[in-house]
Amino acid sequence: MPNATDVPSGGPRVLVGATGSVAVTALPSYLDALRARLGGTYTVLMTHTAASFIPPDTVRLGAERVVHGEAPADWPTDKPSRLVADHDILVVLPATANILSAAATGAAPNRIATVILSSTFPVVFFPHMGGPMWNKPAVQRNVAQLRADGHHVPEPEWHESVDLSGLTTRHPALPAPEKAAEIVAELLEKTRTA
Template sequence: MTQDSADARPPRLLIGATGSIAVTALPAYLSEFRSHFGGPLTVLLTHTAEQFIPAATVRLHADRVVHGESPADWPADKPSRLAADHDAVVVLPATANFLAAAATGAAPNRLATVVLSVPYPVVYFPSMGAAMWEKPSVRRNVATIRADGGHLPEPVWHDTYDVGLGRISRHPTMPPPAEAVKIVADVLSAR
């Protein structure tokens, strides 16, 4: 394939979904990514993401869904294969736990291993509680990811009802789907 034909094809996106309540919004983001980019979408669900949104639901919105950690799946879904088959990774949502793994080079799951294996852009869209986001350790992890070349835009703050607290709380989360697409498009065009 020539460079011109590679540039002409739509980007192959790997969406890494982690275990945050924000992952329940994933279908809207997948629809927006498909609408804008037109290329194949693979979703890699961590085991905690599956606690919030089942793989069967995600399959309605993606070309391929990779989930679970069964060694039987690794011939087709091993991290090096997933890395080779895509042009960018978008971690949406990116929890504090996942940002810690990315900042330190840890590989506690298949998604983190893929992120360590890719030579191309990784975009992280954080979503977590306000107190977590403000912790010095999380801020250090964010700074490390950015210094290492990761793309981690500032989260959008919004108000939601917190069932556990029984009140409205303000917290940082992912931008709306159209804005997330623009961020990813800008990262890809800068390559």
């Protein structure tokens, strides 16, 4: 995997919003796939819960910059308006029910939600959650509202998983990293030609 200093300039400036789901542990694979497909530069904005699943220092291996926490010294470069100005697209991966709700209702409980509210660029949400949660009317209303507001929420892929008790469940999950990169590339292309 290339270090940030080895990445050529040019290409899209991608902001990745990493939320608190076990699926965030796969983030390095998604960063690799996005970089292979799009080139560009990457900033990862992590919620405090995301940072409890995967250390920011691990994420930093695949991104030019990682933003997490709320250190006052970082506010001039990390405030939402600055993050929006410095990027071309926001990829929310994984998108939990919590972030879908916040974005759909215009709430700003964390920096990712505030960036979504401040965004002047495309925002794409890749949902990951339990099947019963995804099927709740409230979640589906939030997804419909996000789409109506011009955001992009691809239909999730359904996977089977087995928990520690041996129970098998089906749930909406992230697409393969290469598929996610393809979706982001198509969205960027539409934005350029619009």
